[in-house]
Amino acid sequence: MAWATQTWTELVTMFGDNVWILIVTGILFVTAVIDLTQRTILKILHYRLLKKEKVWLDSFVDAARSPASFFIWVNGSVLTLTTVIMHFDVYVDMIPFIQSFKSTILTLSFGWYVIRLVHRLELHLKEYAREDERLDAVTVEALAKIIKLLAFILTILFFLNAFGVSLAGLLAFGGVGGIAIGFAAKDLLGNVFGGLMLYMDKPFTVGDWIRSPDKEVEGTVEKIGWRMTTVRTFDKRPLYIPNGIFSNISIENPSRMTNRRIKETVGIRYADVKQMNSITDAVKVMLRQHPEIDLNQTMIVNFNQFGPSSLDFFIYTFTKTTEWIRFHEIKQDIMLKVSDIIEAHGAEIAFPTRTLHLEADKGALNLNSGVEEKQGEGIKNESS
Numbered sequence: 001m002a003w004a005t006q007t008w009t010e011l012v013t014m015f016g017d018n019v020w021i022l023i024v025t026g027i028l029f030v031t032a033v034i035d036l037t038q039r040t041i042l043k044i045l046h047y048r049l050l051k052k053e054k055v056w057l058d059s060f061v062d063a064a065r066s067p068a069s070f071f072i073w074v075n076g077s078v079l080t081l082t083t084v085i086m087h088f089d090v091y092v093d094m095i096p097f098i099q100s101f102k103s104t105i106l107t108l109s110f111g112w113y114v115i116r117l118v119h120r121l122e123l124h125l126k127e128y129a130r131e132d133e134r135l136d137a138v139t140v141e142a143l144a145k146i147i148k149l150l151a152f153i154l155t156i157l158f159f160l161n162a163f164g165v166s167l168a169g170l171l172a173f174g175g176v177g178g179i180a181i182g183f184a185a186k187d188l189l190g191n192v193f194g195g196l197m198l199y200m201d202k203p204f205t206v207g208d209w210i211r212s213p214d215k216e217v218e219g220t221v222e223k224i225g226w227r228m229t230t231v232r233t234f235d236k237r238p239l240y241i242p243n244g245i246f247s248n249i250s251i252e253n254p255s256r257m258t259n260r261r262i263k264e265t266v267g268i269r270y271a272d273v274k275q276m277n278s279i280t281d282a283v284k285v286m287l288r289q290h291p292e293i294d295l296n297q298t299m300i301v302n303f304n305q306f307g308p309s310s311l312d313f314f315i316y317t318f319t320k321t322t323e324w325i326r327f328h329e330i331k332q333d334i335m336l337k338v339s340d341i342i343e344a345h346g347a348e349i350a351f352p353t354r355t356l357h358l359e360a361d362k363g364a365l366n367l368n369s370g371v372e373e374k375q376g377e378g379i380k381n382e383s384s
Contacts, residue, residue, distance in 0.1 A: 024080050031076030038068050055124055063116035071109040078102045104158065111155030118147045145226065194243030195226045203246070208255040215249050217241060259294050259318035260327045266338060267310025272347035276303050280313050282341045287317055292330045294320045310350030 042065045049058035078098055085092060122144035204210045204221055210231065211218035219233040229246070231239040268279065284301045287293050297318035304314045315338070319330050342349055 027080050035069050035072045059120040067109040067113040074105045107158040111151050114151040115148050118144050194247050203251050204253050211252050212249050257322050260322055262317050262331055265312050265314045267312045267350040268347045269350045275345045275347045279345050286337050292319050294318045309353045
């Protein structure tokens with residue numbers, strides 16, 4: 001300790017009347033050393049936890065790095081500023097406000113820490129949700145946004161309270177003001193609450209294909225925000241939909257279908273009526289033996305109606321796949337096999353035809369024949 005005392009005495013002698021510069025420099029130097037130390041320690045812990053794949057514990061460590069530096073430097077800066085003010089004896093009336101701000105440093109740092117921590121936990125939970133169906137990424141995002149919002153509001157309230165703002169009065173004013181704001185911004189609030197309902201009810205998630213029979217809405221969901229949802233239409237245009245609309249329209253979510261349906265009507269000629277039973281039976285057998293048809297779902301193949309130019313039977317069945325492209329490949333294969341079955345039974349697929357029955361007018365035919373006879377006699381007379 002003797003060498004430290006001697007060093008300090010020498011420094012004071014060196015600076016003379018400007019000891020405050022030495023004090024300010026010392027405060028900033030100590031602040032920098034403390035910040036460097038905490039950054040080094042947290043960085044070492046961060047890499048060691050990552051190496052051991054303890055990502056959850058690492059989230060708490062990594063989230064603290066910037067807020068800890070903020071806390072250290074703001075404290076050092078406040079102490080430095082107070083020293084300068086006291087030395088020059090100027091703006092002394094600002095010291096109470098500076099001290100009030102100093103008392104909120106921990107609150108501000110903790111609020112920032114919570115927001116950073118929630119953000120990191122959200123990313124890890126979303127990765128976990130991709131592997132575990134019990135956890136939904138949309139729910140994780142909704143909870144993260146709510147926690148961040150609460151942390152931000154509480155931090156602001158404690159910050160204002162430190163400067164003498166009454167929380168009771170602020171909340172009372174907020175209640176009355178909230179009513180006024182609610183009337184003025186009902187559409188905005190409707191969209192926000194609509195977004196909250198989307199997060200809670202989860203009629204669709206990011207990546208789902210949705211459509212509405214009530215509105216011209218169809219496409220793939222790209223983003224679900226608090227105010228609006230972004231849907232990418234099939235012609236690749238972005239469609240921005242206010243969330244409040246979803247509470248007034250019905251939404252179909254084809255992405256959650258369990259099967260895709262094949263529903264087709266096939267017509268054969270009236271001349272092939274005797275082959276109808278054999279054809280429908282053969283089509284049923286073909287469908288039951290097809291590897292892509294779900295036999296646990298409804299399957300119907302029956303003669304349906306006497307059409308204008310065909311005898312119609314319909315096919316009603318479901319594929320195992322829900323993938324759009326694969327579904328059409330399966331449907332094509334089935335329709336071609338149906339055509340082969342019809343041909344194998346000596347029948348033909350009907351196409352629109354029309355038969356005209358002409359009834360001869362007997363009186364007109366007799367009159368025409370009489371005219372022809374008279375004309376023949378005239379020719380004979382001229383020749384004679």
